[in-house]
Amino acid sequence: MNLPLSLYVHFPWCVRKCPYCDFNSHPVRGAFDQAGYLNALLIDAGAALGDVPPQGISSVFLGGGTPSLFDADSFEKLLTHLQPWLEPGAEITMEANPGTVEYQDFSAYRDAGISRISLGAQTFNPAHLKRLGRIHGPREIRIAFERVRAGGFENVNLDLMYGLPEQTTAEAIEDLSQALALNPEHISWYQLTIEPRTEFARHKPPLPSERKIEVIEDTGRALLEDSGFHRYEVSAWARPGRQCRHNVNYWSFGDYLGIGAGAHGKRTREDSTGLQIVRSRKAAQPRLYLAEPLETRHNAVPDTEIPLEFLMNALRLTEGVSADVFPSRTGLPLASLEPSWNELREMGLMRKDRIATTAFGYRHLDAVLQRFL
Numbered sequence: 001m002n003l004p005l006s007l008y009v010h011f012p013w014c015v016r017k018c019p020y021c022d023f024n025s026h027p028v029r030g031a032f033d034q035a036g037y038l039n040a041l042l043i044d045a046g047a048a049l050g051d052v053p054p055q056g057i058s059s060v061f062l063g064g065g066t067p068s069l070f071d072a073d074s075f076e077k078l079l080t081h082l083q084p085w086l087e088p089g090a091e092i093t094m095e096a097n098p099g100t101v102e103y104q105d106f107s108a109y110r111d112a113g114i115s116r117i118s119l120g121a122q123t124f125n126p127a128h129l130k131r132l133g134r135i136h137g138p139r140e141i142r143i144a145f146e147r148v149r150a151g152g153f154e155n156v157n158l159d160l161m162y163g164l165p166e167q168t169t170a171e172a173i174e175d176l177s178q179a180l181a182l183n184p185e186h187i188s189w190y191q192l193t194i195e196p197r198t199e200f201a202r203h204k205p206p207l208p209s210e211r212k213i214e215v216i217e218d219t220g221r222a223l224l225e226d227s228g229f230h231r232y233e234v235s236a237w238a239r240p241g242r243q244c245r246h247n248v249n250y251w252s253f254g255d256y257l258g259i260g261a262g263a264h265g266k267r268t269r270e271d272s273t274g275l276q277i278v279r280s281r282k283a284a285q286p287r288l289y290l291a292e293p294l295e296t297r298h299n300a301v302p303d304t305e306i307p308l309e310f311l312m313n314a315l316r317l318t319e320g321v322s323a324d325v326f327p328s329r330t331g332l333p334l335a336s337l338e339p340s341w342n343e344l345r346e347m348g349l350m351r352k353d354r355i356a357t358t359a360f361g362y363r364h365l366d367a368v369l370q371r372f373l
């Protein structure tokens, strides 16, 4: 199997839990065991990389939680350990919360081997930042961004959310303008979703109407395009050549290893019976993970579920994937996507030359996916 392989590393702690967030993140409450966690990651990585050839990893994503709570020394140790498996020039992203890094020297992260920073800005509006329970104001976002640049990073993403409680269209667009003024290479522009088991699900805040969301999206799209950004995924916008390689690998149904508390992985294996896709998951509770870093749950994906899983990822990409990617990554014949694919082509919702929606189909992505159910 010659599938691209990436590595996700999860860091499960945050200064405070944001009321909208359902990521596996836990408030630090004082000190946390940085050395113990690093040690667990090294044990976990050793086992996960066991059958991976040298230079077999094309990207690493250090995600959270808030990885930037860990100091550069920890990343240096981790990345030194991973070095033999990293492809030359591998993309190595670290997520950072502006409230934890505004006075940090980012060159140390750069020296540790990190090549891309993703800053969680969310909004530049002080009242909305407060409502979102963020630990920083707009000033800290700008300072953090400057520190990242001063540290030598030329590949930086800003996370923004829109559709915030009682947000006006003008406020949402102003957030994009503020982000664009910083001149990042990439912007992730997410619509706020109310996730079950979050504080916002328990006490639902008043959100903008669907009509208002549409206006925000249309106006925001035009602004991003006029500013030289290209939308390559539902929420991902990049300057030319600056797409996040790690996330593109997820969406094009590549394989990935997941290490750290609650991390997920996906591996495709080939034997005499064909391809088998196995998903893996680590213990989510940091305490349990620290005790048993090698404990992993495995789940084989049934053949019947594979086409929809594939499409739910690939069709998020505005350009989708070329048709040969489906058989090579699922082991199933292209014919298993028909007749739905043919019907959707005839309706002008999917392209003929690729597994991709048309611009019209992209606006009705859920309906397109329904056809494959």
Ligand SMILES: C[S@@+](CC[C@H](N)C(=O)[O-])C[C@H]1O[C@@H](n2cnc3c(N)ncnc32)[C@H](O)[C@@H]1O
Pocket (backbone or CB within 6 Å): 020, 021, 022, 023, 063, 064, 065, 066, 095, 096, 097, 098, 119, 120, 121, 122, 159, 160, 161, 190, 191, 192, 193, 194, 195
């Ligand atoms: C792991 S966090 C990023 C790093 C860091 N923890 C932070 O918040 O600054 C990933 C991103 O997902 C987005 N996100 C989290 N919860 C969301 C939700 N309920 N709806 C939409 N986007 C969400 C936020 O933009 C957030 O920055």
Ligand code: SF4
Pocket (backbone or CB within 6 Å): 013, 014, 015, 016, 017, 018, 021, 022, 023, 025, 064, 065, 066, 097, 120
């Ligand atoms: S800082 Fe990021 S990961 Fe942590 S709770 Fe907030 S959004 Fe979630």
